[in-house]
Structures are given as C-alpha cells and as structure tokens.
Amino acid sequence: MEALHNVQFRLASRPVGLPTDSNWQRISEPVRDLADGEVLVKTQYLSLDPAMRGWMNDAKSYIRPVAIGEVMRAGGIGEVVASKSPKFAVGDIVTGGLGVQSYWTGAADDRSAALAKIDTRLAPATVWTNTLGMPGMTAYFGLLEVGQPKAGETVVVSGAAGAVGQTVGQVAKQLGCRVVGIAGGKDKCDFVVNELGFDACIDYKAGDIRGGLKEHCPQGIDVYFDNVGGEILDTVLTRINMKARIVICGAISQYNNTTPVKGPANYLSLLVNRARMEGMVVFDYADRYHVAIAQLGTWLKEGKIKSREDVVEGIDQFPQALTMLFEGKNFGKLVLKVA
Amino acid sequence: MEALHNVQFRLASRPVGLPTDSNWQRISEPVRDLADGEVLVKTQYLSLDPAMRGWMNDAKSYIRPVAIGEVMRAGGIGEVVASKSPKFAVGDIVTGGLGVQSYWTGAADDRSAALAKIDTRLAPATVWTNTLGMPGMTAYFGLLEVGQPKAGETVVVSGAAGAVGQTVGQVAKQLGCRVVGIAGGKDKCDFVVNELGFDACIDYKAGDIRGGLKEHCPQGIDVYFDNVGGEILDTVLTRINMKARIVICGAISQYNNTTPVKGPANYLSLLVNRARMEGMVVFDYADRYHVAIAQLGTWLKEGKIKSREDVVEGIDQFPQALTMLFEGKNFGKLVLKVA
Structure with a gap:
C-alpha cells in the first residue's frame, strides 16, 4: 500500500x-x-x-x-x-x-x-x-438550562440562520414560545421564517433592529440567546421584560476586533428589569449530550425541526x-x- | 397655634x-x-x-x-x-x-x-x-437572594463604606465568607477593615484595583456586589471564578454621565466562567423586609454588625x-x- x-x-x-x-x-x-x-x-x-x-x-x-x-x-x-x-x-x-x-x-x-x-x-x-453535534448541544442546553423559556414567552435569537441559532429557535418553537430571529439579509430571514418556522426574523443589515423588535415582540423579550454581541445585544437590552434571561453563547461581532470589545452600554436594563445575563459553555453538559441527541434526533426524524x-x-x-x-x-x- | x-x-x-x-x-x-x-x-x-x-x-x-x-x-x-x-x-x-x-x-x-x-x-x-432601612434591605436580599454566597467563598463589594456596601460585607462575614471591600481613600478602607471587620479593602483612588484583587482574592471572586459600575466592574470581571454571581445593585460612577454609560467590556468573562450578572431592586422583597429587619436587628444588638x-x-x-x-x-x- x-x-x-x-x-x-x-x-x-x-x-x-x-x-x-x-x-x-x-x-x-x-x-x-x-x-x-x-x-x-x-x-x-x-x-x-x-x-x-x-x-x-x-x-x-x-x-x-x-x-x-x-x-x-x-x-x-x-x-x-x-x-x-x-x-x-x-x-x-x-x-x-x-x-x-x-x-x-x-x-x-x-x-x-x-x-x-x-x-x-x-x-x-x-x-x-450541526444539530446532533456541538452547535445543537449548545443550542439545546443553552436554551433549556440557562434561558429556561416557558410556553408563551418570547424568545429572540441572533445568528438565527447559523448553526446554533437555527436550533435554538426551532427548539423554542417546540416548547410553545413565540420566536423571533435576527439574521443578516433577506434570504436568510426568509429561510428562518419559511423553512425553520420562526414567527418572524429581523434583517439586521436592513438597519432597524429596534423597530423590528418593537414590531415583532409586542409582549417584550423574555429570553435572548446571544451569538453576536455588540450593537444587537445592546439594542435587545432596551426591550427585555422583567426577569428576562440573556444567554451569552458568543459574540461573533467582536471576535476580530482590533479595538477593545464593546461592552453592553445598556446593561443597567438588567437592574431595572431584575434580569440576568449568564454565560454558557457546551462542554459542561457533556454527560447529558445523549439526552439532547435523542430528543433532537427524534424531532429531526419526525420532520419537526430541520438541520x-x-x-x-x-x-x-x-x-x-x-x-x-x-x-x-x-x-x-x-x-x-x-x- | x-x-x-x-x-x-x-x-x-x-x-x-x-x-x-x-x-x-x-x-x-x-x-x-x-x-x-x-x-x-x-x-x-x-x-x-x-x-x-x-x-x-x-x-x-x-x-x-x-x-x-x-x-x-x-x-x-x-x-x-x-x-x-x-x-x-x-x-x-x-x-x-x-x-x-x-x-x-x-x-x-x-x-x-x-x-x-x-x-x-x-x-x-x-x-x-440605613441597616434597618432600604440600604440594609437592599444589601440583605441582594446578597442572599441574588449573590447566594456560600461559606468559604470570596465576596467582593464596591462602595464598601457606603450604606449598602457596609451591610453587604458584614452579612457576608456572618455567613463565613472571605470579604474584600473596594472604597475610596485610606480612611474608608481602614474603617471597613478595622471597624466593620472585612478581611481587606482596596482603595480604588490609589489606582491598582487589579493588583489589589489579585493580592486579596487569592482564590478568585465568587460573588461581586456592584454598586458602582464602570472601570471597577470591568476589572472585577477579569478575576471571577467559575459560576460566579455578579449582583447589579447600582452604578454610581455612571449616574452623572453626560456621555453614554460605559458597558462592561469584559462581559465575555461571563461566558468563559459560566457566570451570571443579575439586577435587583429592593422593592421586590417588601413582603419579607420583616425577616431581614429581625435578623439584622439581632446582629446589631449582639454587636456582630455595625451601622x-x-x-x-x-x-x-x-x-x-x-x-x-x-x-x-x-x-x-x-x-x-x-x-
């Protein structure tokens, strides 16, 4: 050989x-x-x-x-x-x-x-x-363990067409939440709504994130799953509800910064709303990946979620x-x- | 009359x-x-x-x-x-x-x-x-309900000689924590250590908060009770432990800003450390003020804490x-x- x-x-x-x-x-x-x-x-x-x-x-x-x-x-x-x-x-x-x-x-x-x-x-x-790998595990445990959404609550997720975001939103829909994505461009937003079944998707490249959140989250935001950081995080902070949970999963907008990371200037919204912002790393849930794989695998087979x-x-x-x-x-x- | x-x-x-x-x-x-x-x-x-x-x-x-x-x-x-x-x-x-x-x-x-x-x-x-009023209630419920310190953990509190800070630190000592204050000036720091019984106090006016935290929190920081925001919050974020809790009680350094609030640029430390930052407002605990007054009043009478x-x-x-x-x-x- x-x-x-x-x-x-x-x-x-x-x-x-x-x-x-x-x-x-x-x-x-x-x-x-x-x-x-x-x-x-x-x-x-x-x-x-x-x-x-x-x-x-x-x-x-x-x-x-x-x-x-x-x-x-x-x-x-x-x-x-x-x-x-x-x-x-x-x-x-x-x-x-x-x-x-x-x-x-x-x-x-x-x-x-x-x-x-x-x-x-x-x-x-x-x-x-993807769905049965690290992104899916991150989405599943980050949403359920840190975000703790309840049926009827409004969940917003950034990077909605990305690996983690697509599963966050689809799982939240399975739990009975109103789900609003944030993604870049009309094609991605159309996909997120029409293919993945989110209730709405805001195109951040179109500029008006604040207006989009106001329109699509009329009951405010209970859970925000953040993959991007920066201006989007800061804008979401202005629209959160009392006792909201913000899952800090990533901050892709900041990873290639050559200047200091932009901290969330509106973080005092956490005080006003008695809300929390909490970080997560998927490896902490390794002993329960099999649980998430079984659930996500079933939903995939049943056609309830897509990858x-x-x-x-x-x-x-x-x-x-x-x-x-x-x-x-x-x-x-x-x-x-x-x- | x-x-x-x-x-x-x-x-x-x-x-x-x-x-x-x-x-x-x-x-x-x-x-x-x-x-x-x-x-x-x-x-x-x-x-x-x-x-x-x-x-x-x-x-x-x-x-x-x-x-x-x-x-x-x-x-x-x-x-x-x-x-x-x-x-x-x-x-x-x-x-x-x-x-x-x-x-x-x-x-x-x-x-x-x-x-x-x-x-x-x-x-x-x-x-x-003070201790039996709003500041004491804020300290008591913010520390216990949001900070959730355990005996042996390290608790850091800013505004340590102020109304809320003094009670936060003294209650944390009663719970068996290592307690480090941050205050402005040698007199306040001496008071915090010698009169209130904190383990140490860092004089932020002397400039080296990072060095002070390194020296006085050799096991890292498990709970940070923040009354000030700004640079102090950002510096503490670099020294937190896994699963740390940051209580957002106030941000006095930012209240008179004529420029936008300075967000915590090091907030991604929450992700790395699976930590959380949570806001609190004392009014939420009004139905349990009597519990705090009874406990703090007893400690005051016993000379275990000071006001x-x-x-x-x-x-x-x-x-x-x-x-x-x-x-x-x-x-x-x-x-x-x-x-």
Missing part, C-alpha cells in the same frame, strides 16, 4: 483582526504507523465554528489556546481506516476533535479528541456536525471558508468536506 | 450631569389642615441615596421619574404630630416616602408613602434609614449633601437631619 499523506493546517502566527492566509502553514506529511491502542481516522467533514477564532488568541479562556505550530483545533466526522484498539473497528464513523487535517492518528481513548461512534442511519454525517448545513469542498479551502463565518457568508452550519 | 410652615425642595429642572442648585426650587408654604384618614408627619431624618439621581431623569425605569415641580422623592423617618387616622397616633415614629420636605401630609394608607411604624428602642432612627451613618444637618443643606454622594464624600450612610 502506498504511504498515506496527511494534509494539515497549522497555526503559523496569531491573527490581528480577521485571520489571513499568512496565519496558516499547510503541511503534507506521511501518516505514521499506529502503536498499540491507536486508531487512524480519515477526516470526512470538519466543523467550522466562530469559537475557532478565540482559540487562535493567546488568552486565558475556557480552553487552552492552539499553540503556534500546532494543527488547528476542529471538531469533525471521520471514518476509522485502521485500528489497533478494541474500542473502534475499521469502518466505524466517529465524531471528535480531529483537527484541520485529512487524517487523525492517536490513542483511541485520547481525551482531547474524545472520539465517539455516531450512527449515520439516524442522520447524515453533516447533521452530526441546514452549508458545505464547502476541499481541505485547501479551509482558510477562506473560516473567514466566511465572520463575514456572515455561510447559510446554515458551515462544514468543510475533506474526503 | 401658629401655622406650621413646610419647607420643600421641588425638582425645578432635570440635571445634565451632576445636579446643581438650579435644579431645585425651595418652597416654604403653610401646612394644610388634615382631612379624615390623614396624618401629619414631621420629618426628622431623610435618607440620601444614589438612586435619587436616577429618579431625576425623564427615563423609563423601575419607578416613575419625579415630575418637574414635584417635591423630590426621598425616604425618611418622622414623627406623627397630628392624626385623623386610627392607624397612627400622635408620637408614633414612622418610616416612609416623606419626600424632601419638613412636613408630610397625606392619607395614612397612602401607597407611595407606605408609612410604617418603627421601634426606636430596637435601634436609633438613623439606623432605620455607620454620616449625618448632615439642616434641610437647606439638601442640594449640597446630595452631591456628596457622587463625589464619594460621605462616610457611611448619608442622612440629612431635618428636625
């Missing part, structure tokens, strides 16, 4: 602002032999997520930064193509922290990779990067694909098809 | 920035006769509070603004000097929304005044404006006294002695 070659994208330098090609080093090297207990996984799909931008900074956060010279961290789906572990057999489809590379080699029980078999009969592999992915082909498209996230160019969960 | 004259301070105009003399109209008018069900209360002490600045703005908040031409809203302690109500007898000492005036006239059951008898044998009248007031004499000192709050000149709860 010819030697397999592993194409990798390693972090070459830390970006200032939006990542550029010069931040990456593309390497092609032979795949090494397996030691006992190891497996070789051929990457099929990589999940591209806003959080990746944070991992590129040399800053204390909920996870250590990617080191210079290290393969870029990424979750993905792959096929076990060689195994010296009883844990996985050749042909198994797994999810895990494969990194931005075409092959992953390591111990079957490696904790940072956290490989786990998935059932592609329940849903296609791409859905396992929308935007697939870019070819590992060499990685640098360009990543920037799509920050320019709002992806339509649904952004996935890189590697093999 | 000679006609009694009531000296009032009415809101003449809305301030831009720090209130000035021109915002007030001083009026002296005869006290009117009582109708059936009414009482006449002679003001003894008025409570001067940072929240008063907010009531002067024409903005939607947790309470309606004071109208132009209306007597300035203020809580106080007074003596019932005439009564046509069975609810109060001449000689009763009451607490309530007396306003900045030397006499209050109105229905004994007036809801906005919310007159209630106090027992000055339990504590002197000034303490009823420190800074008394300014004379109703005509009201405009100057109010600005003392925003200049950090008061040392303890600021009280205006009227009669």
Whole structure:
C-alpha cells in the first residue's frame, strides 16, 4: 500500500483582526504507523465554528489556546481506516476533535479528541456536525438550562440562520414560545421564517433592529440567546421584560476586533428589569449530550425541526471558508468536506 | 397655634450631569389642615441615596421619574404630630416616602408613602434609614437572594463604606465568607477593615484595583456586589471564578454621565466562567423586609454588625449633601437631619 499523506493546517502566527492566509502553514506529511491502542481516522467533514477564532488568541479562556505550530483545533466526522484498539473497528464513523487535517492518528481513548461512534442511519454525517453535534448541544442546553423559556414567552435569537441559532429557535418553537430571529439579509430571514418556522426574523443589515423588535415582540423579550454581541445585544437590552434571561453563547461581532470589545452600554436594563445575563459553555453538559441527541434526533426524524448545513469542498479551502463565518457568508452550519 | 410652615425642595429642572442648585426650587408654604384618614408627619431624618439621581431623569425605569415641580422623592423617618387616622397616633415614629420636605401630609394608607411604624428602642432612627432601612434591605436580599454566597467563598463589594456596601460585607462575614471591600481613600478602607471587620479593602483612588484583587482574592471572586459600575466592574470581571454571581445593585460612577454609560467590556468573562450578572431592586422583597429587619436587628444588638451613618444637618443643606454622594464624600450612610 502506498504511504498515506496527511494534509494539515497549522497555526503559523496569531491573527490581528480577521485571520489571513499568512496565519496558516499547510503541511503534507506521511501518516505514521499506529502503536498499540491507536486508531487512524480519515477526516470526512470538519466543523467550522466562530469559537475557532478565540482559540487562535493567546488568552486565558475556557480552553487552552492552539499553540503556534500546532494543527488547528476542529471538531469533525471521520471514518476509522485502521485500528489497533478494541474500542473502534475499521469502518466505524466517529465524531471528535480531529483537527484541520485529512487524517487523525492517536490513542483511541485520547481525551482531547474524545472520539465517539455516531450512527449515520439516524442522520447524515453533516447533521452530526450541526444539530446532533456541538452547535445543537449548545443550542439545546443553552436554551433549556440557562434561558429556561416557558410556553408563551418570547424568545429572540441572533445568528438565527447559523448553526446554533437555527436550533435554538426551532427548539423554542417546540416548547410553545413565540420566536423571533435576527439574521443578516433577506434570504436568510426568509429561510428562518419559511423553512425553520420562526414567527418572524429581523434583517439586521436592513438597519432597524429596534423597530423590528418593537414590531415583532409586542409582549417584550423574555429570553435572548446571544451569538453576536455588540450593537444587537445592546439594542435587545432596551426591550427585555422583567426577569428576562440573556444567554451569552458568543459574540461573533467582536471576535476580530482590533479595538477593545464593546461592552453592553445598556446593561443597567438588567437592574431595572431584575434580569440576568449568564454565560454558557457546551462542554459542561457533556454527560447529558445523549439526552439532547435523542430528543433532537427524534424531532429531526419526525420532520419537526430541520438541520441546514452549508458545505464547502476541499481541505485547501479551509482558510477562506473560516473567514466566511465572520463575514456572515455561510447559510446554515458551515462544514468543510475533506474526503 | 401658629401655622406650621413646610419647607420643600421641588425638582425645578432635570440635571445634565451632576445636579446643581438650579435644579431645585425651595418652597416654604403653610401646612394644610388634615382631612379624615390623614396624618401629619414631621420629618426628622431623610435618607440620601444614589438612586435619587436616577429618579431625576425623564427615563423609563423601575419607578416613575419625579415630575418637574414635584417635591423630590426621598425616604425618611418622622414623627406623627397630628392624626385623623386610627392607624397612627400622635408620637408614633414612622418610616416612609416623606419626600424632601419638613412636613408630610397625606392619607395614612397612602401607597407611595407606605408609612410604617418603627421601634426606636430596637435601634436609633438613623439606623432605620440605613441597616434597618432600604440600604440594609437592599444589601440583605441582594446578597442572599441574588449573590447566594456560600461559606468559604470570596465576596467582593464596591462602595464598601457606603450604606449598602457596609451591610453587604458584614452579612457576608456572618455567613463565613472571605470579604474584600473596594472604597475610596485610606480612611474608608481602614474603617471597613478595622471597624466593620472585612478581611481587606482596596482603595480604588490609589489606582491598582487589579493588583489589589489579585493580592486579596487569592482564590478568585465568587460573588461581586456592584454598586458602582464602570472601570471597577470591568476589572472585577477579569478575576471571577467559575459560576460566579455578579449582583447589579447600582452604578454610581455612571449616574452623572453626560456621555453614554460605559458597558462592561469584559462581559465575555461571563461566558468563559459560566457566570451570571443579575439586577435587583429592593422593592421586590417588601413582603419579607420583616425577616431581614429581625435578623439584622439581632446582629446589631449582639454587636456582630455595625451601622455607620454620616449625618448632615439642616434641610437647606439638601442640594449640597446630595452631591456628596457622587463625589464619594460621605462616610457611611448619608442622612440629612431635618428636625
């Protein structure tokens, strides 16, 4: 058998602002032999997520930064193509922290990779990067555990056509809430309302977020699930109800700032409304992912919710694909098809 | 009997920035006769509070603004000097929304005044404006219900020598927490540590809040009770622990801004640390004030906590006294002695 070659994208330098090609080093090297207990996984799909931008900074956060010279961290789906572990057999489809590379080699029980078999009969592999993957888990636990919506309440979610936002809104609809999305552009808003079944969607690119919230949230806002931060968060704060819950999941508008993060100037609305703003990180719910997968998988099968992915082909498209996230160019969960 | 004259301070105009003399109209008018069900209360002490600045703005908040031409809203302690109500007898000492005036006239059951008898044998009248009044209630319920400190945790409170801060810290000590105050100036910090028994106090005027937090909160910060907002809130956010609770009680550093409020730029620390920031307004706990008064009154009697007031004499000192709050000149709860 010819030697397999592993194409990798390693972090070459830390970006200032939006990542550029010069931040990456593309390497092609032979795949090494397996030691006992190891497996070789051929990457099929990589999940591209806003959080990746944070991992590129040399800053204390909920996870250590990617080191210079290290393969870029990424979750993905792959096929076990060689195994010296009883844990996985050749042909198994797994999810895990494969990194931005075409092959992953390591111990079957490696904790940072956290490989786990998935059932592609329940849903296609791409859905396992989305509704049944980290974005879906983030949406499910962030909404239910932190947002705690009740039937009849109004839930607003930003990044509504994105990976996390689409599931937040659809789950909130299943719970009997009024759901209003915020997304960029008419096409995304049409999709969010017509395909995903949100009650309304506000196009932030059209400019009048405040007017949109006033029109579409006549009873005020009980839960705001924030993926974007910045001006949108600040505007939502002016329309929250008493005892509102704001879930801080991300702040994509701020990740490439070269100036300080814009703090929410209207945060004293929390005081006036006895409201709370609370952060969440999906990893905290790892021991209950199976619960969310079972529920979301059932709703998917029943056609009650949808999973929308935007697939870019070819590992060499990685640098360009990543920037799509920050320019709002992806339509649904952004996935890189590697093999 | 000679006609009694009531000296009032009415809101003449809305301030831009720090209130000035021109915002007030001083009026002296005869006290009117009582109708059936009414009482006449002679003001003894008025409570001067940072929240008063907010009531002067024409903005939607947790309470309606004071109208132009209306007597300035203020809580106080007074003596019932005439009564046509069975609810109060001449000689009763009451607490309530007396306003900045030397006499209050109105229905004994007036809801906005919310007159209630106090027992000055339990504590002197000034303490009823402080530890046993709104500041104490704010401290008690804000800390216990929103901050939810556990023994052994580290609690930080800003405005530590002020009305709310002093009780927050002392109650947290009673609960077995490590307590670190933030206050302005060496005298206040010495008082907070030596008289109130906090474990440490950081002098924000000396400049190095970050260094102080690092030194005095070696285990990080579990609960932050914020009375000030601005740079101090932002700095505390960099030192919070996982699952930390930030109680938003006030933001005195921002109340006289003529520029937009400074939002907490480090709010994404809430995400990294799965922490929450929650607002509170003391009125929500009115049906349980008696519980707090009983507990705080017991601790006061036992000498376990102290109540420190800074008394300014004379109703005509009201405009100057109010600005003392925003200049950090008061040392303890600021009280205006009227009669």
